[in-house]
Amino acid sequence: MTPTDDAASLPTTIHPALASALEAKGYSQLTPVQMEMADGRHVDADLLVSAQTGSGKTVAFGIAIASTLLGHAGQFDAAGFPLGLIIAPTRELAIQVQRELDWLYAATQIQTATCVGGMDMRKERRALERGAHLVVGTPGRLRDHITRGALDLGAIRAVVLDEADEMLDLGFREDLEFILGAAPQQRRTLLFSATVPRGIAELARSFQKDAVRIAVTAATEQHADIEYQVVLVRRDEREHAIINTLLDSDSASALVFCHTREAVRHLTARLANRGFSVVSLSGEMAQSERSNALQSMRDGRAHVCVATDVAARGIDLPNLDLVIHADVPSNPATLLHRSGRTGRAGRKGVCVLIVPEHRRAAAQRVLAFARLWATARAAPGIAEIEARYRRQILDAALSATEPDEAEAAFVAELLAKATPERIAAAFLRQQVAARPVPEDLSPLPVADMQARRPRRDKWSEGERGPATMREPRGPGMVGGVWFTLPLGRRQRADPKWLLPMICNAGGVSKRDVGSIRIDETETRFEIAADKAAGFAEQVRLPGSTERGIVITPVAEARGTPWRAKPTFGKGGKPGRIPTHRGDAAPTYRDHPRKHKGKPKRPG
Structure with missing residues (x-):
């Protein structure tokens, strides 16, 4: 939504103090989610809201809780115990939310406090002691303050969970349950989420009362402000395609996503060497480094940011109109959250997936499950980029103003000593030298990468199952053998670190591992039939796994003879496996001295 000068169309149901702030910002038309929150029918209700990332949710829940x-x-009384609590998944998003609410509530004399990881905890404690009407924070730091007695939630009237699905993906479920359990039962609870997977639905049932479900955008509707493109390249030319895509774009700023910190470091160095003004964001960076990187993007000193998924969650960069997926997203939720950094609040954006040939099927699957339609295109070539350079150089020359008095004498001297052709050639060479040299790419036929009609599969979002499933490798993996290990969602199990652990424990490769299914207290995974016997022998050896982790075939864990079940049926779907509820496999809580109830992640 783009603010304008006419504020006549703002709903009268918005609290007058907030309406004046919106008018001062030039808001004339609210986004769909903001209109829903301004609806007087929801003024006292708990809400479960799903809306696209970048749809103006911060202003929306600011409007929603104002009357509460x-x-x-018209104004708050002197600050004491907090009346409102906003929980966000990342430091950047929490700070961003606080800034937005500060101007939205400026006329109310509001006092806000932030409690986020990576910041000075003593300063936060002093701010809480002085009193705050509204607290914005991340789950872990909020829990720390509550445990230490610095944050009292006894007076809380409203709690908002922003990007709730991301918080569950990051493993904050226990922290959220602790925080919500410490707040009064007589409160409003608002959950905002881009998607509503099973975990969010369970959280809503546990901590909300007769919540009103609001879906602002239909699940099958593609974000109209984001254009999706797929660029198919040779696997050894992925970085070349990224460079040429950046050079071929008119974007003022771009965000490039990689899977790992090492990939971020490598690509950042590569782009810097090629002359790009680039910064990076990854989880290993200190908060001051992250803040400096984001500020460089905001004030225009940097034009490209290379980031991991977790590091970039929740950030909002102005004028960001290009998102590049250097690595194909692993699931639909990751694709949607990455892409949602652009096309925000009515601005147009482009999302480009760089797809090596061998990852073509994976890209098609993730687009289909996300219900997105992408345009296939070839990577920009040298000729295209050089033609763009020439147009830019010509535009720069034609838009230059006539020489002023201070310049006229020296311009006359230049023309007297050098021909116009030589001066133009010097200008051309200077302009070309200031631009990165494009890469030579091998021509590839543009395959049909349009998203196919999605199947109703448990790998997709929503009520159809968890988003932590891993698609089987290979053609169906017929006859695969299922194993189990005692780590689940309660121990924050994640396929990203479970997969390497499984491979190391059993001496198999990633291609030998099929589906990975994470339940509450256990994980079941499939090993290719021809590797299963050797895998079972290997994991029985002492020291093959970390202390406290026992990997067993599923049938043995159920107390029955081991056989290669379940097999895959038509369409590559596994047969139904009963959930393990026995005591054959110990959980982490059987080993409190070493693990204290939480898994030690490999590496």
Whole structure:
């Protein structure tokens, strides 16, 4: 939504103090989610809201909780115990939310406090002691303050979980349950999420009362402000395609996503060597480094940011109109959250997936499951980029103003000593030298990469199952053998670190591992039939796994003879496996001295 000068169309149901702030910002038309939150019918209700990332959710829940916090008053009384609590998944998003609410509630004399990891905890404690009407924080730091007695939630009237699905993906479920359990039962609870997977639905049932479900955008509707493109390249030319895509774009700023920190470091160095003004974001960076990188993007000193998924969650960069997936997203939720960094609040954006030939099927699957339609295109070549350079150089020359008095004498001297052709050639060479040299790419036929009609599969989002499933490798993996290990969602199990652990423990490769299914307290995974016997022998050896982790075939864990079940049926779907509820496999809580109830991640 783009603010304008006419504020006549703002709903009268918005609290007057907030309406004046919106008018001062030039808002004339609210986004769909903001209109829903301004609806007087939801003024006292718990809400479960799904809306696209970048749809103006911060202003939306600011509008939604205003009457709950202020009542009919125009301003807050002196600050004491907090009345409202906003929980966000990352430091950047929490700070961003606080800034937005500060201007939205400016006329109410609001006092806000932030409690986020990576910041000075003593300063946060002093701010809480001085009093705050509204607290914005991340789950882990909020829990720390509650445990230490610095944050009292006894007066809380409204709790908002922003990007709730991301918080569950990051393993904050226990922290959220602790925080919500510490807040009064007589409160409003608002859950905002881009998607509503099973975990969010369970959280809503546990901590909300008769919540009103609001889906602002239909699940099958593609984000109209984001254009999706797929660029198919040779596997050894992926970085070349990224460079040429950046050079061929008119974007003022771009965000490039990689899977790992090492990939971020490598690509950042590569782009810097090629002359790009580039910064990076990854989880290993200190908060000051992350803040400096984001500020460089905001003030225009940097034009490209290379980031991991976790590091870039929740950030909002102005004028970001290009997102590049250097690595194909592993699941639909990751694709949607990455892409949602652009096309925000009515701005147009482009999302480009760089797809090596051998990852073509994976890209088609993730687009189909995300219900997105992408345009296939070839990677920009040298000729295209050089033609763009020439147009830019010509535009720069034609848009130059006539020489002023201070310049006129020296311009006359230049023309007297050098021909116009030589001066133009010097200008041309200077302009070309200031631009990165494009890469030579091998021509590839543009395959049909349009998203196919999605199947109703448990790998997709929503009520059809968890998003932590891993698609089987190979053609169906017929006759695969299922194994189990005692780590589940309760121990924050994640395929990203489970897969390497499984491979190391059993001496197999990633291609030998099929589906990975994470339940509450256990994980079941499939090993190719021809590797299963050797895998079973290997994991029985002492020291093959970390202390406290026992990997067993599923049938043995159920107390029955081991046989290669279940097999895959038509369409590559595994047969139904009963959930393990026995005591054959110990959980991490059987080993409190070493693990204290939480798994030690490999590496």
